[in-house]
Amino acid sequence: xxxxxxxxxxxxxxxxxxxxxxxxxxxxxxxxxxxxxxxxxxxxxxxxxxxxxxxxxxxxxxxxxxxxxxxxxxxxxxxxxxxxxxxxxxxxxxxxxxxxxxxxxxxxxxxxx
Amino acid sequence: xxxxxxxxxxxxxxxxxxxxxxxxxxxxxxxxxxxxxxxxxxxxxxxxxxxxxxxxxxxxxxxxxxxxxxxxxxxxxxxxxxxxxxxxxxxxxxxxxxxxxxxxxxxxxx
Numbered sequence: 001x002x003x004x005x006x007x008x009x010x011x012x013x014x015x016x017x018x019x020x021x022x023x024x025x026x027x028x029x030x031x032x033x034x035x036x037x038x039x040x041x042x043x044x045x046x047x048x049x050x051x052x053x054x055x056x057x058x059x060x061x062x063x064x065x066x067x068x069x070x071x072x073x074x075x076x077x078x079x080x081x082x083x084x085x086x087x088x089x090x091x092x093x094x095x096x097x098x099x100x101x102x103x104x105x106x107x108x109x110x111x112x113x
Numbered sequence: 114x115x116x117x118x119x120x121x122x123x124x125x126x127x128x129x130x131x132x133x134x135x136x137x138x139x140x141x142x143x144x145x146x147x148x149x150x151x152x153x154x155x156x157x158x159x160x161x162x163x164x165x166x167x168x169x170x171x172x173x174x175x176x177x178x179x180x181x182x183x184x185x186x187x188x189x190x191x192x193x194x195x196x197x198x199x200x201x202x203x204x205x206x207x208x209x210x211x212x213x214x215x216x217x218x219x220x221x222x223x
Binding site for chain 2: 004040041042043044045056090092100101102103104105106107109
């Protein structure tokens with residue numbers, strides 16, 4: 001059983017399109033996150049949700065919008081995709097915040113052409 | 114200055130060597146310190162976790178935190194080719210504000 005699962009694993013799309021990435025966790029964790037990893041492997045937090053409330057929102061363009069239908073799901077919707085959005089996007093979850101460590105999904109490799 | 118500094122390497126060692134990976138940080142409020150291992154095309158996985166200062170050992174891995182110097186280390190003894198991966202340090206002042214280093218790419222040659 002995969003603890004944190006993301007779909008799709010790979011996404012190739014044209015500039016200007018709108019796309020979504022789905023994430024689900026079956027660990028019963030309270031907090032879920034979205035991270036962006038650039039080509040140099042640097043992980044940067046985008047969003048986190050705790051009990052369906054946004055608790056961190058870094059300087060991310062408003063073309064990116066997280067949606068959490070329930071505690072086990074945190075989806076990422078991206079409007080008007082740009083070339084610079086190409087990266088690997090990771091979903092993660094943790095119990096009662098980061099102090100206990102994150103469990104990451106396997107990532108979604110987004111390529112905008 | 115970045116909050117968390119980590120030499121990206123790459124670092125290449127022969128099998129059986131002791132590996133030392135390090136990070137420095139600037140935010141004295143950090144309380145939780147972690148190391149993640151990331152294999153190619155996979156998500157990071159939690160390797161070691163330490164709260165505040167001190168050492169923690171788990172098999173061939175030892176994590177050290179020196180808060181006075183704002184310096185953390187991960188030591189890998191008897192390194193194996195299967196240890197070849199990118200190692201990311203991470204730290205947080207609170208429960209939900211994790212900051213990651215850039216990651217050090219390690220190759221252990223047989």
